[in-house]
Amino acid sequence: MSTARDVVITGMGATTPLGGDVASTWDAALAGRSGARTLDNDWAEKYEIPVSFAAQLAVRPDEVLPRPEIKRMDPSAQFAMIAAREAWADAGAPEVEPERLGTVVSSGIGGIWTTLDAWDTLRAKGARRVLPMTVPMLMPNSPAAYVELELGARAGAHALVSACASGAEAIGYGIEMIRSGRADVVVAGGTEAAIHPMPLAAFAASRTLSTRNADPAGASRPYDVDRDGFVLGEGAGIVVLESAEHAAARGARVYARAAGVGLTADGYHMTSPEPEGRGQIAAVRAALADSQVAAADVVHVNAHATSTVVGDLIEARSVRAVLGEQADHVALSATKSMTGHLLGGAGAVETIFTVLALHERTAPPTINVDNPDPELVLDLAREPRQLPQGPIAAVNNSFGFGGHNVALVLTTP
Secondary structure, three states, X not given: OOOOOOEXXXXXXXXXXXXXXXXXXXXXXXXXXXXXEEOOOOHHHHHOOOOOEEEOOOOOHHHOOOHHHHHHOOHHHHHHHHHHHHHHHHOOOOOOOHHHEEEEEEOOOOOHHHHHHHHHHHHHHOHHHOOOOHHHHHOOOHHHHHHHHHHOOOOOEEOOOOHHHHHHHHHHHHHHHHHOOOOOEEEEEEXXXXXXXXXXXXXXXXXXXXXXXXXXXXXXXXXXOOOOOEOEXXXXXXXXXXXXXXXXXXOOOOOEEEEEEEEEEOOOOOOOOOOOOHHHHHHHHHHHHHXXXXXXXXXXXXXOOOOOOOHHHHHHHHHHHHHHHHHHHOEEEOOHHHHOEOHHHHHHHHHHHHHHHHHHOEEOOOOOOOOEOOOOOOEEOOOOEEOOOOOOEEEEEEEEOOOEEEEEEEEOO
16 A cells, blocks of 8 residues: 555656657567667768767657757757656646656766767857857756756756666656655656767777677677677656655556665776676665565566676676575566667666556567577566566666666556
8 A cells, every 4th residue: 555655657758769759669669679770970980980870769859849949958958858748748747836846857978969069169160159058058957957947846956967877866866855755746767868979989999889880780689698788879768756645636547656766886996887796786675675575576677788798797696686586587678678778868768668567567578689698697588578467566777887876666556
């Protein structure tokens, strides 16, 4: 039975490499489609970047947003606005006092398109040609602020930055805003628009990207023995979090309970996960304890699993360490195999996947696993997997450069 301090999810919105909204994204995921494709520009050749593909949005913002909004927003804010409007409508546009409504929308990198375009303009054309809106557009809190302004939210507008864990941590912070009594409704999630030649070149230089230029759709292959790095993606995911009391009072549809949050740091290395997975283990355990969910009730894990050689197995062993024998009965999904890695948007989109897995009792597949790594110690869902009836729980893992670890526990209502 829910209590007044319980937090539920009543709305969801997304724009991803698989679709321009939640429904099309979910349908594509269940069908096992990849959003990765060859880039339609000359970046790779012009700048000698060894990677010529990425997972770009399925529906471009200029097909959805009016031109004046496009001109005053960085793409990261554009993506967030599209997802936030869908989520708000999906929740039924709840009536809530502005002072009881908050926003938490994060990005791992922020307005990099605006930053680098303005620098190019300054160098080529001088200071007079730099746009007056450049700073508001490049600020990492810009997406959160635009959503706040859109909804008239006054309980707070926050933008946590924790690299690839940013979207999940934003949702965790939103949960705490409601639990603490600061807000009744919080619009939370993550966004990223970093498919630009500079970050593409930088990630390639760090040798974290797949170089399967001849096969973009098959490049992201978590847990496959031939995995060689992640696929850079873009997009946004937003959820509407609401106190259970507020949702019940207005008769809202509830997708899932946002039951637990676990946050830790590795204290180990800027880009490499701690080899024993101690921080990851602690985050999942903390989320389970926070949710008062037993490991035996977990039936699904949406893994961070980016398709890197080292990271995938550290996470798998960490999940096994927490769940023990229950791990044999848990459907593991690595949805970055389809979306690519959305960086700051990843954890939020994957939270939506986790919610839908519970809501529809179906774990999405992991594609491109032709030869499963023999060291994988979990049950990988390579096809859509039916989840059991009755009260069930799921875990969504998100990790980021700097040693950030975020685990969210979600349950059926």
